[in-house]
Amino acid sequence: DGDVGLVWVEQDDERPETFEVVHATLSSKLEIGEPQRFGSLGMASFRPSVTAGFATVWHAGTVRSGQLFFAPGRVAPRRIVPSLLGGQTSLLVDSTGALHLAFVDTGEPPAVRYGWMRTSSP
Numbered sequence: 001d002g003d004v005g006l007v008w009v010e011q012d013d014e015r016p017e018t019f020e021v022v023h024a025t026l027s028s029k030l031e032i033g034e035p036q037r038f039g040s041l042g043m044a045s046f047r048p049s050v051t052a053g054f055a056t057v058w059h060a061g062t063v064r065s066g067q068l069f070f071a072p073g074r075v076a077p078r079r080i081v082p083s084l085l086g087g088q089t090s091l092l093v094d095s096t097g098a099l100h101l102a103f104v105d106t107g108e109p110p111a112v113r114y115g116w117m118r119t120s121s122p
Contacts, residue, residue, distance in 0.1 A: 002028030007050040009058075012040070019044045021058055023074065039076035041069065049091040055099055057091045065106035084113070 004026040012018045020040055025033040041060050048058040054073050057080070059066040068086040071077040087104035094100065098118050105111045 005050050005052065005054050006032070007048045007054070007056050009045050009048065010035070012042075015042060017044075018042050019046075021045050021048050021056065021069075021071075021077070023050070023054055023056070036074070038071045038074070041077070043067075045069075047088055049089050051091055051093040051099065053093075055091060055093065057089045057101055057103070059086045059089060059103075061085070068103060070101075081113075081115075086113075 005023065006026055007021060007023045009019045010022045012020050020037050022035045022037050024035040038056065043060040044062070045058050045060040046063060046066070048056050050056045055071070057068065057070045059068050061067055065085045065087050068080050068084070068089065069077040070080045085106050087106045089101065089103040092100050098116050100114070100116045102112060102114050105113045
């Protein structure tokens with residue numbers, strides 16, 4: 001529709017030691033919507049990756065490693081892959097609407113891991 005989904009990490013005003021993941025829409029007329037949080041995790045969050053429809057993944061904990069979180073849209077996130085800690089993440093959606101996730105597993109030895117999820121719409 002010409003709009004761009006923006007996702008970033010922002011310092012929490014009430015708990016300045018934590019950083020939360022925030023989203024907004026930039027319209028085709030270059031007007032930015034009101035920024036909103038996916039939810040308050042109360043942790044430092046890093047490197048969000050977003051697709052069309054605001055499906056977003058990120059890690060929370062430390063700069064290099066932490067718990068992985070996923071929000072399928074503008075909803076509260078849930079922890080994914082609880083048995084692993086992750087670092088850099090990348091999320092994309094293909095022409096069928098399936099989501100593809102690649103992330104750095106920061107365990108020993110470190111590895112790049114991949115997973116996908118079928119969705120009803122991109």
